[in-house]
Amino acid sequence: MEDRSIIHLNVTDFAVAVERLQDTSLQRHPVIVAPQQAARALVYDMSEEAYGDGVRKGMRLDQARRYCRRARILTPRPRLYRRAMGALVAKVLPYTPLLEQGEEDGHLFMDVTGTHRLFGPAPDIAWRLRRQVLKELGLDPVWSLASNKLVSKVASRMVRPLGEYIVGVGEEAEFLAPLPLSLLPGLSAQELGLLRDFNLDRIGQLAQLKREQLAVPFQGRGEYLYAASRGQDRTPVIPGGTGGSQLSREHHFEGDTADPGELQGVLTALIQVIGRQLRQEGKVGQRIGVRLTYSDGRGAVRQATQAGGTDNDFLLRQLALTALSRAWQRRVRIRSCILVCDRLLPRSRQQTLFVLRSARELQQEKVMTAMDAVYARFGSGSIRLGTAC
Amino acid sequence: MNDKVQGHSCAAARGVVERKDGLCPVLIGTSGYSYTEWVDSGFYPRGTRAPQMLPLYADSFPIVELNYTWYQMIRAEAISRMIAKAPDSFLFAAKLTRTLTHERERDWRQELKRYREGIKPLQRQLAAILIQLPPDFEWTRNNRCYLAQLLDGLQGFPLAVEFRHVSWAKDSVFAELQRRQVTLVTVDGPSLPGLFPCLDVVTNPSFFFVRFHGRNCQGWQSGNMQKKFDYSYSAQELQQWNDRYLVSLRLQAEKGVVFFNNHVRAQAPANAVLLRELLWRE
Secondary structure (H helix, E strand, O other), X not given: OOOOOEEEEEOOOHHHHHHXXXXXXXXXXXXXXXXXXXXXXXXXEEOHHHHHOOOOOOOEHXXXXXXXXXXXXXXXOHHHHHHHHHXXXXXXXXXXXXXXXXXXXXXXXXXXXXXXXXXXOHHHHHHHHHHHHHHHHOOOOEEEEEOOHHHHHHHHHHHOOOXXXXXXXXXXXXXXXXXXXXXXXXXXXXXXXXXXXXXXXXXXXXXXXXXXXXXXXXXXXXXXXXXXXXXXXXXXXXXXXXXXXXXEEEEEEEEEEOOHHHHHHHHHHHHHHHHHHHHHHOEEEEEEEEEEEEOOOOEEEEEEEEEEXXXXXXXXXXXXXXXHHHHOOOOOOEEEEEEEEEEEEEOOOOOOOOOOOOHHHHHHHHHHXXXXXXXXXXXXXXXXXXXXX | OOHHHXXXXXXXXXXXXXXXXXXOOEEEEEEOOOOOHHHHOOOOOOOOOHHHHXXXXXXXXXXXXXXXXXXXXXXXXXXXXXXXXXXXXXXXXXEOOHHHOOOOOOOHHHHHHHHHHHHXXXXXXXXXXXXXXXXXXXXXXXXXXXXXXXXXXXXXXXXXXXXXXXXXXXXXXXXXXXXXOOEEEXXXXXXXXXXXXXXXXXXXXXXXXXXXXXXXXXXXXXXXXHHHOOOOOOHHHHHHHHHHHHXXXXXXXXXXXXXXXXXXXXXXXXXXXXXXXHHHHO
16 A cells, blocks of 8 residues: 655644734734633633643633733634635645645645655645745644654644654654653543553553553553554545535533533534534535533543434434533533534435435424424524424 | 675665776765655656665665755654664765755754754764755845854854855855865756856865756746656766766865756656766766
8 A cells, every 4th residue: 555645734823823814913912712702711722822821722711811911812703714724725725635624723634645746745745835825824834744644643743833744654653652642642631541540651652562451441442542652543534625614613501511401402402503504505514523621621522423424403413412422421510512513515416326215314304494494484593403301 | 706896896886986087986866765756667666665765775876865854854863763774884965954044934043953953863974964045045245144154053064055046156155165165066957047057166175066956947937846857867968067067076076976856757866877877987
């Protein structure tokens, strides 16, 4: 199999970088982006200076203000960030269609394997892109190049907020070995704690353990830890489409909650909004992610996927509840949740040839059509999904 | 076969052109070695992966110019891993990082410190540090000051400076390089106005440094590396170049290094072999 060339572009503190483009006076101040009207607002993003003062994403705004008193506080403008992300994607697309983007967070993975005859060596593509993005958009991304997504992401973390890193093919394990385990993507706080209990703090130490040794304490996750610690990652770069590549909605609870019913109700309401938007835009979503923020500021993200995608509120709700059950693993109350629907695809109008939809699915589709008609006539809050116990 | 002859034939096989009739020895190589398209083009055997390229390259050539050090800051640990893959006698020329030549918006003194640290493991096998300056780096007071400070900061290393702008083609510049024992890079490139000319000026008798960029006039300004360096020298062109420049350079220095930068479709290694054979035949 051919060695892959994966470039990771990352505009650090994306929201702040975009805000500073809009208002250059912000360059001179630490900046915190957080919804100020919310009673217990959480930090959405912050500048490097604010980070240096101890401010972190998901931190309570009042606490962040105490840490960085000189910071300018801005209300998040997700639409603006989405537009900026779209502009960034537009710069990258001419180089490869294999482009995976995060939310409106300035992260992009590009698979440029096999493009050398057109554009030259991969480091040159990455360098040119960075230069082009800086010149034409005013954004200065970190870039890294490696043979897979995992290693390129770690490499970016090594050099942020500015710089570049090339990890040669075959050097993945040696590159990772001296780094702290906290730099390895995808490890939960619980897993990091467990590794600390085993007196492991470097990725190289983890890589010395065999599959069987990892399987006992980490069970199903052992395989991931085994591969990741050696810099192995075969996950493909999944094209996320252009423009609005994801839909998301956020909810802050009035008071922190541990009531599953309340949480499910909120997610159902958010799903309705996203489902309707999907149908309006003629798209289907293949993945639903739930991001929870606990009352102590820590977070958890988990996803559930549906091959082929769906725009059916009932199915989307099922996915959201599955993601919720995966994400909510601590006995700690929840402060806020974000629902993200991504990996969007255009909805196919063609009927499936062999797989007939069940009577239930047909019925649900009719209900959706009727609900959309009600929304159109009486507004978005006029009718809601509910469950019968 | 005795050891001496065997040693000579190994060196010869890897591309060292020995001293002859008052002409100094020349080491011929390419700018960069890790190109996937060199597998497609047949220089590397089918299925060669990136980690296998340097040992294979070192079977054919005695020296390489490291390009990737221009794209990213050189790092000691990565350099150490790379050196381990090449024979002890193999030499490297390392480009200075772009944050010290083309994109100087960061604190260049700090960057220089990092570069000096990063290159340490290479020191024993270092043929030269190549300071390639951008086309818009003209002969101005500020740029002269910067270059002087840069050369001061790199004192102790074998240095070669490649100018791209014609305004540096001055006797005063050559005299200053000579005073500092810094090599002026001889470039062969397309005939375009504003470009630094091809000269057989030797400012440092320890070594001369030649770069063959190819003569693709259209591609040079395209902004696309695949077009810029898409050129193949003919035997006749190389012979003429040897007669006009290389002989003169070899008479003035103790040794020389020559790199082919026309990497597209593995034209660089093919031309390097062609020049080597041409010099062997003489």
